[in-house]
Amino acid sequence: MTTVIVGAGHGGVQVAASLRAEGHLGPVVLVDGQEDFPYHRPQLSKEFLGPGAGAAQPLRSRSFFTDQEIDLRLGTAAVALHPAERCLEFSDGRTIGYTHLVLALGSTVRNLQVPGVGLDGVARLATLTDAARVRKRLATARHVVLVGGGFLGLEIAAACVGAGRAVTLVEPQDRVLTRAVAPAVSDAVQRAHTQAGTVLRLGTGVERFVGRNGRIQAVILADGSEIPADLVVVAVGALANSGLAERAGLAVDNGVLVDPWLRTSDPAIFAVGDCASHPDRERAVARRVECVQNALDQARHVASTITRGIGEPYDKVPWFWTHQFDLRVQTVGLGFADDVCVVLGEPDEASFSVCRFHHDRLVAVESVNRPQDHIAARRLLSRRLPPDLPEVGSAGFDLKSHELSTRGAA
Numbered sequence: 300m301t302t303v304i305v306g307a308g309h310g311g312v313q314v315a316a317s318l319r320a321e322g323h324l325g326p327v328v329l330v331d332g333q334e335d336f337p338y339h340r341p342q343l344s345k346e347f348l349g350p351g352a353g354a355a356q357p358l359r360s361r362s363f364f365t366d367q368e369i370d371l372r373l374g375t376a377a378v379a380l381h382p383a384e385r386c387l388e389f390s391d392g393r394t395i396g397y398t399h400l401v402l403a404l405g406s407t408v409r410n411l412q413v414p415g416v417g418l419d420g421v422a423r424l425a426t427l428t429d430a431a432r433v434r435k436r437l438a439t440a441r442h443v444v445l446v447g448g449g450f451l452g453l454e455i456a457a458a459c460v461g462a463g464r465a466v467t468l469v470e471p472q473d474r475v476l477t478r479a480v481a482p483a484v485s486d487a488v489q490r491a492h493t494q495a496g497t498v499l500r501l502g503t504g505v506e507r508f509v510g511r512n513g514r515i516q517a518v519i520l521a522d523g524s525e526i527p528a529d530l531v532v533v534a535v536g537a538l539a540n541s542g543l544a545e546r547a548g549l550a551v552d553n554g555v556l557v558d559p560w561l562r563t564s565d566p567a568i569f570a571v572g573d574c575a576s577h578p579d580r581e582r583a584v585a586r587r588v589e590c591v592q593n594a595l596d597q598a599r600h601v602a603s604t605i606t607r608g609i610g611e612p613y614d615k616v617p618w619f620w621t622h623q624f625d626l627r628v629q630t631v632g633l634g635f636a637d638d639v640c641v642v643l644g645e646p647d648e649a650s651f652s653v654c655r656f657h658h659d660r661l662v663a664v665e666s667v668n669r670p671q672d673h674i675a676a677r678r679l680l681s682r683r684l685p686p687d688l689p690e691v692g693s694a695g696f697d698l699k700s701h702e703l704s705t706r707g708a709a
């Protein structure tokens with residue numbers, strides 16, 4: 300009963316830990332192509348970049364892997380998978396057979412295809428090595444340009460502003476976080492950045508990077524303007540690491556396709572976290588979610604299935620947080636562009652929540668400095684007892700009071 304897990308990030312390490320917690324007695328082999336000891340990723344775009352920040356925080360202690368008899372093999376990339384033989388090939392030429400295989404391969408930063416992207420000082424930030432490089436460069440940089448107004452680009456911008464640098468963020472859409480949150484939340488984030496000193500260049504993209512002696516000097520935008528830069532970080536989204544699965548003939552579509560039990564098109568192989576494309580619980584589509592909670596919850600579910608057999612389908616509501624300046628943004632559920640939105644609270648005072656409805660059904664809540672709303676919404680959505688659109692739109696409606704009043708009704 301050998302279980303092999305490919306990817307020792309948030310999802311893979313949790314699968315290994317949960318297998319042991321569930322009482323799985325067979326060998327557990329956890330491999331990762333990176334040499335670094337498994338570490339927390341969220342801090343890399345936040346406090347890790349700040350002055351005086353220390354080393355990356357490990358996901359588990361070294362003794363944890365030894366004590367739990369988890370065979371952790373770092374610097375070992377899986378290069379080929381043979382489902383019919385239940386066999387995996389590694390970069391060092393070795394092979395391993397498995398009873399169950401879990402793909403926890405994560406995602407990779409999308410490339411920006413513009414001239415000059417290879418200049419020294421044009422960076423990306425996905426791994427600890429990337430973050431250490433950006434931190435080093437930031438120590439001497441004066442002008443930093445972030446390309447991409449998603450969570451990652453905004454967090455790095457906030458860290459760079461905090462370090463006293465002149466920061467410009469370029470986003471081709473007319474607002475930041477377009478795909479992730481409702482316009483009211485984007486507005487609040489934009490206001491906080493502008494007040495802190497980030498220059499936002501919205502509605503225009505990067506045309507090219509220019510440099511001297513191979514080093515970045517400026518960013519030329521599509522509208523012809525030029526921004527001085529001695530450090531550029533490109534954060535334009537991520538793609539699932541699904542090549543290994545695809546080459547093996549597993550079903551792939553914007554990630555490794557999994558069923559409601561997180562099994563791939565081969566039932567001996569599971570996929571979790573950023574690389575997995577899972578059926579959305581509210582709509583008939585497959586969705587890929589990039590956040591730590593999703594990777595951890597899916598990992599726990601797979602470990603339980605491997606140890607105890609098929610049980611309930613995976614049904615957790617995804618949630619996420621980001622902290623920039625004085626804003627704490629928390630989201631639960633997944634919104635779509637055509638959702639109907641109701642705002643609760645005070646957007647002008649940066650204390651509000653946006654409730655998103657699909658066919659009058661609450662599917663997501665995005666909160667700005669309203670942790671009590673976030674917690675209440677998580678409970679309501681998890682219990683599948685969300686208020687409907689007329690209720691939320693009624694005078695004096697409050698998520699926390701509503702959640703308290705519905706306890707015991709599930």
Ligand SMILES: Cc1cc2nc3c(=O)[nH]c(=O)nc-3n(C[C@H](O)[C@H](O)[C@H](O)COP(=O)(O)OP(=O)(O)OC[C@H]3O[C@@H](n4cnc5c(N)ncnc54)[C@H](O)[C@@H]3O)c2cc1C
Pocket residue numbers: 305306307308309310311330331332333340341342343344375376377378403404405406424425426451540543571572573574588589590591592594619620621
């Ligand atoms: C800078 C940064 C900041 C973030 N901030 C937040 C945040 O604030 N909140 C939040 O919820 N999420 C955040 N995220 C996203 C979060 O880190 C991911 O959603 C989470 O790590 C997903 O876990 P995972 O196990 O799917 O993938 P990962 O944790 O990325 O792990 C995947 C691992 O697979 C390995 N791998 C890939 N292919 C192979 C192969 N062929 N062979 C062997 N190993 C392989 C990789 O080396 C990697 O270590 C952030 C991500 C980054 C990069």
